[in-house]
Amino acid sequence: MEKKKNKIKELGEFGLIRHLTSDITMKNPGTLKGPGDDAAVLDYKGKLVVVTSDILMEGIHFNLIYTPMKHLGYKSVVANLSDIYAMNARPRQIIVSLAFSSKLTLEQVENLYAGIRLACETYNVDLAGGDTSTSVTGMAISITAIGEGEKKRIVYRNGAKKNDLICVSGDLGAAYLGLQLLEREKKIFLNNPEVQPELEGYDYLLQRQLKPEPRADIIEYFREQNAKPSAMIDISDGLSSEVMHICRESGTGCKLFADHIPVNSETEKLAAEFNITPLVAALNGGEDYELLFTVSPGEFVKLKDNRNIRAIGHITDSEDGCNLITHDGSSIPLQAQGWNAWHDKD
Amino acid sequence: MEKKKNKIKELGEFGLIRHLTSDITMKNPGTLKGPGDDAAVLDYKGKLVVVTSDILMEGIHFNLIYTPMKHLGYKSVVANLSDIYAMNARPRQIIVSLAFSSKLTLEQVENLYAGIRLACETYNVDLAGGDTSTSVTGMAISITAIGEGEKKRIVYRNGAKKNDLICVSGDLGAAYLGLQLLEREKKIFLNNPEVQPELEGYDYLLQRQLKPEPRADIIEYFREQNAKPSAMIDISDGLSSEVMHICRESGTGCKLFADHIPVNSETEKLAAEFNITPLVAALNGGEDYELLFTVSPGEFVKLKDNRNIRAIGHITDSEDGCNLITHDGSSIPLQAQGWNAWHDKD
Numbered sequence: 251m252e253k254k255k256n257k258i259k260e261l262g263e264f265g266l267i268r269h270l271t272s273d274i275t276m277k278n279p280g281t282l283k284g285p286g287d288d289a290a291v292l293d294y295k296g297k298l299v300v301v302t303s304d305i306l307m308e309g310i311h312f313n314l315i316y317t318p319m320k321h322l323g324y325k326s327v328v329a330n331l332s333d334i335y336a337m338n339a340r341p342r343q344i345i346v347s348l349a350f351s352s353k354l355t356l357e358q359v360e361n362l363y364a365g366i367r368l369a370c371e372t373y374n375v376d377l378a379g380g381d382t383s384t385s386v387t388g389m390a391i392s393i394t395a396i397g398e399g400e401k402k403r404i405v406y407r408n409g410a411k412k413n414d415l416i417c418v419s420g421d422l423g424a425a426y427l428g429l430q431l432l433e434r435e436k437k438i439f440l441n442n443p444e445v446q447p448e449l450e451g452y453d454y455l456l457q458r459q460l461k462p463e464p465r466a467d468i469i470e471y472f473r474e475q476n477a478k479p480s481a482m483i484d485i486s487d488g489l490s491s492e493v494m495h496i497c498r499e500s501g502t503g504c505k506l507f508a509d510h511i512p513v514n515s516e517t518e519k520l521a522a523e524f525n526i527t528p529l530v531a532a533l534n535g536g537e538d539y540e541l542l543f544t545v546s547p548g549e550f551v552k553l554k555d556n557r558n559i560r561a562i563g564h565i566t567d568s569e570d571g572c573n574l575i576t577h578d579g580s581s582i583p584l585q586a587q588g589w590n591a592w593h594d595k596d
Numbered sequence: 597m598e599k600k601k602n603k604i605k606e607l608g609e610f611g612l613i614r615h616l617t618s619d620i621t622m623k624n625p626g627t628l629k630g631p632g633d634d635a636a637v638l639d640y641k642g643k644l645v646v647v648t649s650d651i652l653m654e655g656i657h658f659n660l661i662y663t664p665m666k667h668l669g670y671k672s673v674v675a676n677l678s679d680i681y682a683m684n685a686r687p688r689q690i691i692v693s694l695a696f697s698s699k700l701t702l703e704q705v706e707n708l709y710a711g712i713r714l715a716c717e718t719y720n721v722d723l724a725g726g727d728t729s730t731s732v733t734g735m736a737i738s739i740t741a742i743g744e745g746e747k748k749r750i751v752y753r754n755g756a757k758k759n760d761l762i763c764v765s766g767d768l769g770a771a772y773l774g775l776q777l778l779e780r781e782k783k784i785f786l787n788n789p790e791v792q793p794e795l796e797g798y799d800y801l802l803q804r805q806l807k808p809e810p811r812a813d814i815i816e817y818f819r820e821q822n823a824k825p826s827a828m829i830d831i832s833d834g835l836s837s838e839v840m841h842i843c844r845e846s847g848t849g850c851k852l853f854a855d856h857i858p859v860n861s862e863t864e865k866l867a868a869e870f871n872i873t874p875l876v877a878a879l880n881g882g883e884d885y886e887l888l889f890t891v892s893p894g895e896f897v898k899l900k901d902n903r904n905i906r907a908i909g910h911i912t913d914s915e916d917g918c919n920l921i922t923h924d925g926s927s928i929p930l931q932a933q934g935w936n937a938w939h940d941k942d
Binding site: 264282283286287288289290291292293294295296298299300301302303304305307308309310311333334336337339343345347348349378379380381383384385386387388390392394395396397399401404406407408482483484495499 | 610628629632633634635636637638639640641642644645646647648649650651653654655656657679680682683685689691693694695724725726727729730731732733734736738740741742743745747750752753754828829830841845
């Protein structure tokens with residue numbers, strides 16, 4: 251271990267970044283210059299450029315106790331690609347900035363990069379630049395994703411219209427339950443390191459928490475069907491919070507039908523163990539990286555055969571507010587108290 | 597103070613980012629969508645897209661004891677714009693991701709943003725997106741800068757040719773001396789908070805450390821003169837380290853002439869106080885954000901009247917290595933032991 255640590259110091263900042271990126275080849279013809287200069291140079295040939303960036307902090311957005319480095323790298327990339335897809339655009343490049351304490355070994359950094367690179371390969375994205383530096387505190391990962399859009403296809407949050415259907419991809423709440431499971435096992439482990447974690451039977455939930463996938467398939471499906479949502483956002487902070495973003499930006503209200511919100515059977519099972527209502531996990535749990543979008547009834551017809559897309563409600567007038575219609579028909583105002591780094595961990 | 601702190605919590609993540617960015621208007625016609633969606637949407641109309649990103653960590657890249665928030669915001673932006681200029685491109689947008697502990701007051705965050713916005717206004721750059729989150733450790737600032745380039749104008753690090761002149765803008769070593777001055781006064785302050793810091797007479801050095809300016813003027817001058825460097829890099833880690841980057845990427849060696857390296861008189865004066873050779877500060881001190889470039893003798897003729905540009909050496913064969921020629925004509929191999937977050941603070 252000691253040797254590996256010294257290895258990072260030996261390499262130094264520039265040596266390390268070369269070590270991590272030297273064998274990377276650019277696959278997108280538009281990536282004219284990748285790592286190794288002051289900036290990446292990209293040719294978008296007149297297409298629109300879609301850019302998003304975020305920063306993930308140790309202890310807030312991830313916990314190294316139960317997050318394998320490779321998964322952390324993968325997920326950090328996914329979170330950003332998901333934002334590009336949420337614009338109905340295609341990610342093409344990422345740039346990665348990393349700060350970590352000298353406690354980390356070269357092997358850990360290599361594993362992190364292995365996850366980053368796997369995500370890049372899976373989604374045909376070039377790792378076009380980045381830097382590393384040291385941190386006297388925790389680890390920080392900043393990723394910028396750059397994608398290609400077309401003016402007529404880009405979808406903003408603000409285009410929802412009254413009577414549009416509200417749709418969601420996949421199922422919700424699983425990543426949140428996966429996190430609860432990991433937190434429980436962490437506590438048990440911290441109390442007694444001899445006890446093996448009980449994670450069996452919850453592969454789906456763990457995968458959703460540790461190795462989520464962004465919905466590239468949905469974006470390609472829109473293209474194949476020549477269909478365009480009126481508004482779209484990815485679900486990183488919980489359905490409730492995200493649908494309220496769309497409604498606020500669009501100047502509308504909404505009705506969501508509790509019975510239609512898709513929840514996986516594993517999510518239901520573990521929610522019962524934790525005494526959590528699965529619907530609450532779906533509404534307020536975060537990190538699902540599914541797409542939430544609104545679509546006119548005419549456009550919805552083109553999409554209804556896709557079993558990964560579910561209509562869960564519709565857009566209403568702004569005055570009606572944002573409401574959840576429960577099983578028995580009663581209406582409850584939605585609240586945006588989702589998974590939010592500010593409220594949870596402060 | 598307590599009230600201000602609570603103010604941040606009250607606002608929450610989304611409220612805070614709206615509070616900080618709601619009155620910002622996009623000035624570049626290419627910025628189709630700024631803050632408030634999953635990603636920024638930019639129209640580069642066929643021009644090349646130049647992207648760079650970095651992460652600044654409290655305790656490594658900045659020290660809140662002597663760095664006013666507004667300066668910190670300004671400088672964080674400048675460091676990234678400088679990378680865009682170093683490609684001979686023009687910055688157009690930035691995206692800012694911020695993580696900070698709950699110790700910070702709303703006023704401090706507002707001041708940081710005031711500095712970020714001042715830099716944007718000064719360099720005609722749109723603040724096109726960003727997010728904030730909390731941190732359980734120190735503060736982290738990640739900035740992505742996006743700029744516009746033209747294929748025939750973009751300058752990489754790898755284009756230097758034998759006999760090209762090596763040029764530098766402005767003067768070197770001042771930011772490093774400014775840092776030494778602040779470090780000294782910090783120590784005195786920590787020993788005795790009653791003592792007023794002695795910073796008078798060193799305005800230039802402090803400005804270079806706390807509020808550096810990127811060399812937009814030099815890039816515009818290249819354009820006016822229809823001149824193009826063969827290789828370019830910005831000086832963030834010290835002249836020595838940067839010229840070696842150019843030589844390694846270009847497969848060349850170089851000769852720098854000690855007598856020609858520009859050093860300001862304030863730098864010389866304070867260096868004497870600290871018993872530092874000014875040349876060492878110029879070679880190994882960092883954060884000058886000047887441009888280092890190589891240019892063919894034919895192109896140099898177009899630039900020689902600009903008093904902000906100084907020829908300090910020339911490119912040689914790779915076998916000759918990278919050398920500094922001193923006053924008495926002796927040759928010393930250059931070493932890249934510049935200001936480097938890895939070596940200094942680890």
